[in-house]
Amino acid sequence: RDDLAAYCLMLADDALVASQRLSEWSTNAPELEEEVALANIALDLLGQARVLLSRAGHLGAAERFRTTTMAPALSDEDVLAYFRDDRFFRSVTLAEMDLGDFARTMAWIVVYSSWRLALMTGLRGLSDPVLAAVAAKAVPELAYQREYAAGWVVRLGDGTEYSHERMQAGFDAVWPFTEELFLAHPVETRLVEAGVAVDPTSLRASLDADLAQLLPVATLSRPERPAVGLVGGRGGRDGVHTEALGRMLAIMQSLARAHPDATW
Amino acid sequence: RDDLAAYCLMLADDALVASQRLSEWSTNAPELEEEVALANIALDLLGQARVLLSRAGHLGAAERFRTTTMAPALSDEDVLAYFRDDRFFRSVTLAEMDLGDFARTMAWIVVYSSWRLALMTGLRGLSDPVLAAVAAKAVPELAYQREYAAGWVVRLGDGTEYSHERMQAGFDAVWPFTEELFLAHPVETRLVEAGVAVDPTSLRASLDADLAQLLPVATLSRPERPAVGLVGGRGGRDGVHTEALGRMLAIMQSLARAHPDATW
Amino acid sequence: MDHDDQLLADFDATVAAEGRIEPRDWMPEGYRKTLIRQIAQHAHSEIIGMQPEGNWILRAPSLRRKAILLAKVQDEAGHGLYLYSATETLGVDRTELTEKLIDSRQKYSSIFNYPTLTFADIGVIGWLVDGAAICNQVPLCRSSYGPYARAMVRICKEESFHQRQGFELLMTLMAGTDAQREMVQDAVNRWWWPSLMMFGPADGDSPNTQQSMAWRIKRHTNDELRQRYVDMSMPQAEALGVTFPDPELRWNAERGSYDYGEIDWDEFTAVVKGAGPCNAQRLAHRRAAHENGQWVRDAASAYAAKQATREEVAA
């Protein structure tokens, strides 16, 4: 039960943090169509996060973060989203990286959605009915995200000389965060044995295949950058994040925390 | 007593908010000498803010912001800096404006320090001994700030064509926020009559004179931009700020508010 | 009667009979220009209007409210898209209009030159600002220009939804903590007068109204719409438990309407002329987004051109 709650948090936080990052594009996108598309992706991920956080809450994950000064009516999803410090977020560090420019964002969406699509596709067939249902809904959403961003990767990679450089730089910047996607946390390892979770080490082939198809069409090369290292063997899944997450949460949680006794 | 507390908060918040903005330059300045200089200015202003916040606290300004969940040992200056929402900050909106690039920052420092120098110079001779002491210490600090930034205004204004444009754009961006500097809040008006405060309407001549001397040397022209409007007649001194202040405080106050029961 | 006169007579007859003018139809140049100006201003308002709300997306205090706000701001981008498309049927494209916007050659609704200072502002924008927009826009669903009328039908439906969401947020806050209730009243105090200004100058100072009404581009005078808005809002304020910051606001049994105080037309004029609290900020933000996106749009064009060449070669 604790393992399953932790696994729900991992999947939820991956989506919540990525959604928050994408929301930063609001009113800043290069075209109105991109405003709409990026908000769509942020909304889909937020939707995934909410169901998964509630599930984690049902499994007891929110209790340790509730305090006596908090409104009792505060939902589990909000307790978990707003009253956990970054050290308790279990998302991969890819999710929290600074998106930088539009090219980097597109590289990031391609990598993120390709990976999560493979994960959700696997989850759809496993034994937990709630996770399977979340996954069934998420699969077409993620397939859309991947297609959308891949379209821009091709246009920017094979557009102007300048956009080509930025698109390559975008993949170069994202690349160091991919290694962590394929590391199995002990929680995952136990749940894989129980037939409830997808083995992250099995997901690499699918991202490799997607990029092997996409990058040549976009006239880009596969990045060669060293992976971001862990801190004493611990990474995002253990709550050891990059500095970016703490700064992001400072903003995200500010208002909710200013009024712990309130619901909205 | 309430008026004097409010006046201390005005002068404190002007410095605190400006100091926080300047701190954003840390690790981002164009040269190491600028790292040192900008940190210096931020530190001077932070020092001014701390004395003034403590004074406001002695006059009772912190009490309404203390709550039962807060550590009783929390100092007045920290209660006032960290547990007030932006609607209770009494700083001018100039102080909170996004600094943007280095040129805009230099224009901003020139305007801010020229104005505050005139204010502090006036305050030095008035009857309140604490304010006079703060002012006596602040005057040489502000004079240094103004000189430092003026040096860059000249170098950038009369440097390359590109830097000239950016320097002019910097003044253009700062200009709309200057009008508010010379508005007298009712608190100020009452304290001016009591011989404790400086009349803000009297400070315009000094800024005008400084700019009339500086801008031609820097080959720049005096900006002509409409003043930022008030909201129903209310501005920063009434706690009606720009959107920038709320975002700034979300970051600044995040950690202190996460641990109201702690002191540091 | 020569050919042009005949066209004009046909146009006038169609309009008078509440018929629709379509892009392929002849229309007077003044009608076209007025429409372009009005639709462009409306489109710009949707786009600039994303900013005050966007200011709170990253800080929305619950995930449900974050989703609602994100979707609302997204809808506004969508509205901008429909409306710019409607102007395209009149022969001007989005790029041209965007440039006019960021060069201050075209306007947007002045209401968006006020800042959103608390999350209650999000509710009040939904309730009052969208409410006022709906009063203005519902009659436009019967605009004589077909593409505009059709865009407005869709937009009004979504705006009503947004308005209900805003009101629901405020109801929640009013049922919440003291701090939340204070936030709501404070937001109402700041937005009430600007929302009244959304209907434009008083009828006596609105010289273009008569022509626009004759063309069925506009269907009611500014003051008529403003009165309707006041009458609609008062019972809602009572239901919420908030007051409007106007001591002269009271029921006039004789008129069957609410009387209200004098609008600060100096403030209105200042904001329209660019001296509002956020004019410079809003335009600078929009300009930066546009300029920062230039290389992306350039790349898309370059790619499209390459693809066209490749297809030609392949053919």
Place this chain on the structure above:
Amino acid sequence: MDHDDQLLADFDATVAAEGRIEPRDWMPEGYRKTLIRQIAQHAHSEIIGMQPEGNWILRAPSLRRKAILLAKVQDEAGHGLYLYSATETLGVDRTELTEKLIDSRQKYSSIFNYPTLTFADIGVIGWLVDGAAICNQVPLCRSSYGPYARAMVRICKEESFHQRQGFELLMTLMAGTDAQREMVQDAVNRWWWPSLMMFGPADGDSPNTQQSMAWRIKRHTNDELRQRYVDMSMPQAEALGVTFPDPELRWNAERGSYDYGEIDWDEFTAVVKGAGPCNAQRLAHRRAAHENGQWVRDAASAYAAKQATREEVAA
């Protein structure tokens, strides 16, 4: 004995007698290069080291701590300045070294490739990281190269001050709430091993040590300094009430020193080679600051050139 041999003999004699080599003195090319590399690496470490601490300036939880942190980061910029000046006496300028840094052709201390995750990290950096730096640097105040030795005297004085401030912050947190105490232990757990790595590879894997010691650029081996650091830190940890994450750490009465566990040299190597948690981030940040400042430096040069011309004309 020819002239060059004579110069070398004089140099060796000066160094052996604990004399100082000054910029005007002859020195072997290897000595110069080793010094440049070492001082540059030290300067880069000061500059990159501003980032992990800078991460908390805007969020420092009290104004007093904000002032202390701001001043500390400022001091580090100052240290960078002295050290780059010392390299200038050896014939290389700051611009060149900055470019080598951002192109990864020169290194900086690997410790700064770890993230600061809580405010307790600020205290632990002061206590452990500055503590280790001081162990490394105090002997350098007697470096054979004069400008470097003099810079180190000043730097060490300030570093000791920073270390005391860090320790004082941790004492305060340990006397605070449970959450604060947990924060401290968590930060110690993350920084302890990386701080041991600050002394570089084990003596057996440090081939340049002997030459550097002969030149009096270095005065103790890595392992000697590391042991001194462990011995110094243990009683401090006890005073604070924290533990180090090393089950093998225990007093060895025979040696009169603490034994400690094996360092994860794979992690060390990975971080040195660019695969630490923050290598890419730190360099990208420094590169962005440098590139964003290019137009400012260009303007300053252009202005200086104009002024020089004007003075010439006036003369």
